[in-house]
Amino acid sequence: MQGFSTRAIHAGQEPDPTTGAVIGPIHTSSTFAQDGVGGTRGGYEYSRSANPTRTALQECLASLEGGRHAHAFGSGMGATDTLLRILLRPGDHLVIPHDAYGGTFRLVDKVLSGWGVEYTAVDLGDLDALRAALRPTTKVVWCETPTNPLLGIADIAGLAEVAHSGDARLVVDNTFASPYLQTPLALGADVVLHSTTKYIGGHSDVVGGALVTSDDELADRISFTQNSVGSVPGPFDAYLTLRGAKTLAVRMERHSDNAERVAELLAAHPAVSTVLYPGLPEHPGHEVAAKQMRRFGGMVSFLAAGGREAALTICASTKLFTLAESLGGVESLIEHPGQMTHASVAGSMLEVPDSLVRLSVGIEDVDDLLDDLRSALDAASA
Template identity: 80%
Template structure:
């Protein structure tokens, strides 16, 4: 069986049979010639339904996650929306992490709740709390591990067993880990979701999402809903994502190297109250992360002793770390989740600390990043 990087470079990407081109072509055509009514060439008729460049990306992502099916979307939230519609109906119940991504919370709380879906936020690291939250109406347990932005860790194998015993499916948002660091399907998850905007694409130049599963019936329903609602990526977006994924393994190794060094520096800094990084021995869930992840990732969060104002000063003072939302690109980013990516959870059970700073650690020279943060922390 091919290794990870071999699949990243070759799965779904055979040289073009006509020209021999080794790079997957971009197929911008919106429609495809049919050899007679219903005589489709390769199954293509209209690019909302299927496109060859998108097919290549989907085959590659399925191989990387060890699933039979992958469906690529125009965004991670588009993928989330279709996935929830494929599994839930009015009256159903879903369990979500107590520190879920703000966009996921907003979708469930503001959109699906109005459709008649109920939800319960739970610390998925607490198996007893998860069991208590489940009911006969629970159709889905939605997990992130690590979570955004608190880097919470959930034991995928244990949660899968608990969910399945209750008759629910387990979805794992694998965006923070990427397929290189963690493969939830192999641990018992039913579905994996990605914002491919992040580590999979890796260059902050394309927005996308993906769902991967080995459940044939669910994959068919997801593909139907995608086609019916038109939540597809364009061929150039698919091509950019496919180009990015080729270097995922080598990029993730550098992200992890740099993040480990920065977490070490922050832990020793007098202005820092607490560092959240799964690679630290005292991080909640560290042993679980060590068991189910290849390494600990490129995301680091921390709180400051000086509170929100100190956090704002640090975010404003960095030079190499760019103040911006999103994550997973080659460049380092810094943000204040309470006032940026997670404003949608303000006032809810999922509210994040206002002194929390989130770093997406890039692949620059690590000593330059360390010095940039040291200089910024002097303003705390």
């Protein structure tokens, strides 16, 4: 198999056969001419069903994750919803992380529960806890590793073994790691999900999602359901995501380099009580992360020693770290999960600490980032 960066640049992206254009055209057409009734060219008839620009992105994503099939969606939540529609029916049971992404929890708790789906939130770093949570009706174990926003780590191979022993499928949200740092299918996962808005797109200019699997039958069901509900990206979105994927490897190396330096600064500053970063040896998931990840990624969370007000002061005091939701772009972002990305879990068992700050560490010059953070931390200590 060719190397990761080679596949990121070339998989699904041969020069255009008509013109020789190195970068393939953006196919904006909503419909495609047929050579006689049913005589489609390459299987293209209507862009909701298939589009050549989307096909190129899907072939690239499948290659990067080591799967046979990829489906691109209009958003990560669109991909999540489509998959759970397929895998769950009223009366079924789902296991989610006890610190799941707020949007995933909202979909499960507010939408699927009204459809008769039951769920249990579990610390997926504890395989015995997962075993205890499984029921005869459990159909899906939904995993994030690292988790959003507490950076918890789960053993994917161990989860796969436990889930499969109960005839459940393991789905891994690989958004925080990206396929460059971690390939869950190779560790036993059945499906990988991405918000391609984040590291794969990488430039905060496109929203998208993806599902990758090697299960042929499940891939057929995803294709059918996706076409039925119309949860697809437009060709410009597919193009931007594909363009971002080309530089994923070099960006993830820089994200990881910078995040390691940021974590070291935070660990040494009196305004911080706890640093949550799997690259630190004291992180409880460090050994598992080191085993299944190439690097430890660009996401860092921490607890402000001064509590909620100190956390808000830090968020308001940075200049290079932009106060904004989302993550994975080339620019650094800072946020207060309790009032921003994870406000939907307030009052639930998944509520996050009000002293929590989440950083998406970008690829700027690291000394500038450190100076910016140090100034904000000092402001919270004053």
